[in-house]
Amino acid sequence: xxxxxxxxxxxxxxxxxxxxxxxxxxxxxxxxxxxxxxxxxxxxxxxxxxxxxxxxxxxxxxxxxxxxxxxxxxxxxxxxxxxxxxxxxxxxxxxxxxxxxxxxxxxxxxxxxxxxxxxxxxxxxxxxxxxxxxxxxxxxxxxxxxxxxxxxxxxxxxxxxxxxxxxxxxxxxxxxxxxxxxxxxxxxxxxxxxxxxxxxxxx
Amino acid sequence: xxxxxxxxxxxxxxxxxxxxxxxxxxxxxxxxxxxxxxxxxxxxxxxxxxxxxxxxxxxxxxxxxxxxxxxxxxxxxxxxxxxxxxxxxxxxxxxxxxxxxxxxxxxxxxxxxxxxxxxxxxxxxxxxxxxxxxxxxxxxxxxxxxxxxxxxxxxxxxxxx
Numbered sequence: 431x432x433x434x435x436x437x438x439x440x441x442x443x444x445x446x447x448x449x450x451x452x453x454x455x456x457x458x459x460x461x462x463x464x465x466x467x468x469x470x471x472x473x474x475x476x477x478x479x480x481x482x483x484x485x486x487x488x489x490x491x492x493x494x495x496x497x498x499x500x501x502x503x504x505x506x507x508x509x510x511x512x513x514x515x516x517x518x519x520x521x522x523x524x525x526x527x528x529x530x531x532x533x534x535x536x537x538x539x540x541x542x543x544x545x546x547x548x549x550x551x552x553x554x555x556x557x558x559x560x561x562x563x564x565x566x567x568x569x570x571x572x573x574x575x576x577x578x579x580x581x582x583x584x585x586x587x588x589x590x591x592x593x594x595x596x597x598x599x600x601x602x603x604x605x606x607x608x609x610x611x612x613x614x615x616x617x618x619x620x621x622x623x624x625x626x627x628x629x630x631x632x633x
Numbered sequence: 634x635x636x637x638x639x640x641x642x643x644x645x646x647x648x649x650x651x652x653x654x655x656x657x658x659x660x661x662x663x664x665x666x667x668x669x670x671x672x673x674x675x676x677x678x679x680x681x682x683x684x685x686x687x688x689x690x691x692x693x694x695x696x697x698x699x700x701x702x703x704x705x706x707x708x709x710x711x712x713x714x715x716x717x718x719x720x721x722x723x724x725x726x727x728x729x730x731x732x733x734x735x736x737x738x739x740x741x742x743x744x745x746x747x748x749x750x751x752x753x754x755x756x757x758x759x760x761x762x763x764x765x766x767x768x769x770x771x772x773x774x775x776x777x778x779x780x781x782x783x784x785x786x787x788x789x790x791x792x793x794x
Binding site: 433434435436437438442444462465466467468469473474476487488490492493495497504506508518519522523525526527606609610613614617618 | 637639640641642644645646668669670671672673674684686687690691693694697698701731786787788789790791
């Protein structure tokens with residue numbers, strides 16, 4: 431649930447980048463931090479990582495835009511640590527989440543990890559009493575430049591096989607290709623959701 | 634998970650007043666009310682030296698991690714966490730399931746006094762949030778007056794050289 435402050439005209443939303451370890455979640459945030467333009471305010475990228483570059487707790491990037499006229503819209507982008515052992519930490523980061531970008535690793539030998547991580551996401555949301563069907567999410571198939579990348583159709587079959595299919599994107603995050611599209615799409619889904627939620631009050 | 638209720642002017646004024654009282658009575662530098670998911674709800678005091686948004690995100694993570702440790706050692710939770718520093722110290726106080734108070738104060742100020750007055754602020758804030766929740770028991774946002782811009786491309790990439 432986004433935080434809305436009618437007094438200060440602020441809306442704060444939390445977007446979490448989720449997915450298996452070493453899949454490119456942190457790279458997404460780094461690229462957004464480096465290449466984003468025309469935002470009102472961009473904070474520092476905070477990374478709590480181990481010496482081997484693995485995210486230990488989370489990465490955090492605050493960005494402020496004017497997505498709704500007259501309202502400051504503060505986006506807070508987080509990543510989770512992907513490695514299996516950090517599950518408690520992932521649950522903590524998911525707290526208060528509004529939308530998710532699931533970053534899957536396109537390499538064939540990472541498919542089992544992708545599926546496991548996607549299941550883990552659903553389990554963790556359930557543990558936090560979220561209804562997965564209520565949380566907007568998009569899929570990002572990363573590392574498309576690698577020679578052993580699985581076909582997109584196969585990844586769709588594995589990860590996008592629910593009754594309602596979600597938007598999916600291909601990316602090479604290390605080259606900042608396909609990084610902004612999933613972010614814009616999740617933002618769009620989020621804002622549409624909020625507007626629809628407020629619909630009954632209009633009537 | 635029930636989140637923070639929508640806040641109106643009256644709520645924010647009350648929260649600000651509670652924090653102002655705390656700062657006045659204790660000489661603490663800064664007080665923040667934050668959502669345990671990370672966002673900053675309100676802030677008072679001298680902030681020029683602190684990046685409040687990032688502090689809020691880190692404080693929420695740190696507090697929730699400590700709560701998770703508490704559960705694993707059979708504690709129901711730690712209501713306060715105090716971190717002693719050389720120049721500044723920190724006090725985190727649990728307000729309710731969703732919200733946390735963070736006080737940043739000079740290390741030479743008595744932590745006992747800060748804790749005492751922080752407890753009063755916690756009660757005030759908790760009461761006001763309770764009122765806000767009663768006002769809108771079902772989470773909803775009035776976006777009627779909001780004018781959403783073209784959301785298809787909010788974040789744009791700098792052109793490649």
